[in-house]
Amino acid sequence: MRIACVGGGPAGLYFAILMKRRDATSEVTVYERNPPKRTQGWGVVYWNDLVESLQAADSTSAAAICANSVKWTDQGLHLRGRWTLHSGRGGYGIGRHRLLELLTARAIELGVRVVYDTDICDVRQVCHADLVVAADGSGSALRRNAADRFSTSISTGRNKYIWLGSTKVLDTFTFALVRTPAGWIWFHGYAHDGETSTCVVECPPETWSGLGFDRCDARQAVDMLEPLFADVLEDHPLLLGESSWLNFRTVRNEHWHDGNLVLMGDAAHTTHFTIGSGTKLALQDAIALSESLGEHHDLETALSAYGQGRREALRQPQSEARCSAAWFENIERYVGLGDIQLFLLLRERRSPLLARIPPLLYYRLHMLAEKVPALRRLRRWIGPPARAVYSRWRY
Ligand SMILES: Cc1cc2nc3c(=O)[nH]c(=O)nc-3n(C[C@H](O)[C@H](O)[C@H](O)COP(=O)(O)OP(=O)(O)OC[C@H]3O[C@@H](n4cnc5c(N)ncnc54)[C@H](O)[C@@H]3O)c2cc1C
Incomplete structure (x- = not known):
């Protein structure tokens, strides 16, 4: 089988790994528009349920991912100069760069061809393939070209967010809320390696324009955000990387395949970042499709079964993501309560x-x-x- 995975993110790379493991004679190519080692965003979190799925699917990459992750147990709310902490089972953080590096190395070791600097916007560019996987992220060009056949719907969140890093190594999963004269602003933060944390800064549009972020570039915004969070970050700088202010876009598709073109990961669905599940769901899509292809010899049947199974599995996380996004969009409803x-x-x-x-x-x-x-x-x-x-x- 000749497989073209468009997009070298977690979904595309992991699916390539699993298909090569399943059948070493298949030709699997991952096409990535960026050069090597270039990706958006900082770290992501995950929990034990993902570790179990990864161990069952490919113990080699699971071991590498776990060895390169940091564990956190406590969650903390930092508000009005005070910490409220909760100890629980916790989860893990890993840098996106590192995760992609590990998946790429494993894919190449298994014989996957990874082609960089190649923008695939039209399925005709990969017409030699028996199966084309659109793992090209939430803005997927392959999906956009056939949006009516996938019945795509996209809704845009109200709040603004920017995906930043910091040299402060947070030892708890941190929610830091700050009241400014223009309104509330906060970050969701966690360590993702021994030297860096992720800080996703979020605020309502009123705070965003009230603080002047609509009139300055992202670099200047970071300079303005640092003093707001200096207390909790203990004067460590915020790191911009390639990020910019965005509104979260929730993507849904009623159909997940069209002929031999199939959607996977963020191209198929997004879940709000405040439940930290998009990467897990993308990797689980890859597992589900590779299993479905193993179970059904007919491509159409395999793709239909994959889409149906994953749409059902997504119902709960999508509901949770909607509620979670709405919680932050209505934060005024809660901020008057006591800290606990x-x-x-x-x-x-x-x-x-x-x-x-x-x-x-x-x-x-x-x-x-x-x-x-x-x-x-x-x-x-x-x-x-x-x-x-x-x-x-x-x-
Ligand atoms: C602020 C924020 C925080 C998040 N935190 C978490 C978290 O804590 N935990 C978690 O599980 N998830 C988190 N996520 C979600 C997670 O990042 C995504 O769900 C995940 O990256 C999806 O993987 P993917 O492979 O489907 O898409 P992507 O990671 O977007 O990868 C798509 C790839 O396709 C490439 N591409 C795009 N177009 C083309 C083209 N035309 N040709 C070739 N290549 C192309 C892109 O360059 C990219 O490399 C977060 C998301 C955001 C925005």
């Missing part, structure tokens, strides 16, 4: 119930549910399973 209440509701932001009842009532019900098993069952029935374990609070 606010932090608990921040950690409960995936629940569809939270937006529907007064925050304080939700908080009280939650605390009561911790003590009364019948209420815990009711809460599970109303909202998504409560994944958080509230083991310890401290100042």
Whole structure:
């Protein structure tokens, strides 16, 4: 089989690895428009569920990814100069550069051809392939060309965000909220290697224009953001990389393949960055498609089964992502609460119930549910399973 993966992000590279493992005689090529070692963004987080999927799919790359990740256990809210901490099971952080480097090395070791500086905007450029995988990210040109056949819908989030780094190595997964004269601004931060952290800065459009970010470039914006977060970052600089201010775009597709062209990762779906799942879902897409191709000999059947299975699997994370994005878009609803209440509701932001009842009532019900098993069952029935374990609070 001749396979063309368009896009050398996590989805394209991982799918190439899995297909080469499945059948060493297949010809697998990854086409990436950027030169080697160039990518957008800083680090990403993931949890044990992904580690388990990766270990089952390819233990070699799983071991390399784990060895190059940092573990965090606590989550912290930094607000009004105070920390509220919660210890839980935690997760992992890894730099995107490092992740792509590891996946590329593994792909090449298995015999995948990785071609850089090659922009594939039209399937006719890869017409020799039996299967073309559009793993070209949320702005996918291959998807755009056939948007009506995929029934693509894209909605744009209200808040502004910029994906930054910092030389401050955060030892907790950190939410830092700052009130400015123009409104609230915050970052979601975590270490992704021994020297650097990721800081995704987010704010409502009113804060963004009120602070003048609409009238300056990203470099100047970083200079203005540093003093706002100097306290929590202990005067460490913020790092820009190739980032710019954006509004998050949620991509959905009703159909995931058209002939031998199939969507994967962000090209097929995006989930808001505040649930930190896009990379995991992209890698799981790759696993699902390679398994479906192994199970079904007919390409059409394999692609249909893959699309259907993944659309079902995505229902829960997409619902959680919608609720989480809305939580941050309606932050004024929560910021008047006490620190512990606010932090608990921040950690409960995936629940569809939270937006529907007064925050304080939700908080009280939650605390009561911790003590009364019948209420815990009711809460599970109303909202998504409560994944958080509230083991310890401290100042
Ligand atoms: C601020 C932010 C924070 C995030 N944090 C997390 C997190 O903590 N955890 C997590 O799991 N996910 C996170 N994500 C999501 C994650 O980054 C994406 O879901 C993931 O990168 C998707 O992988 P992908 O391979 O589908 O697409 P991408 O990573 O976007 O890769 C697509 C590749 O295709 C290439 N390409 C594009 N067009 C062409 C073309 N025409 N020809 C050839 N190549 C092309 C691009 O250069 C790119 O290399 C975050 C996203 C954002 C925006």
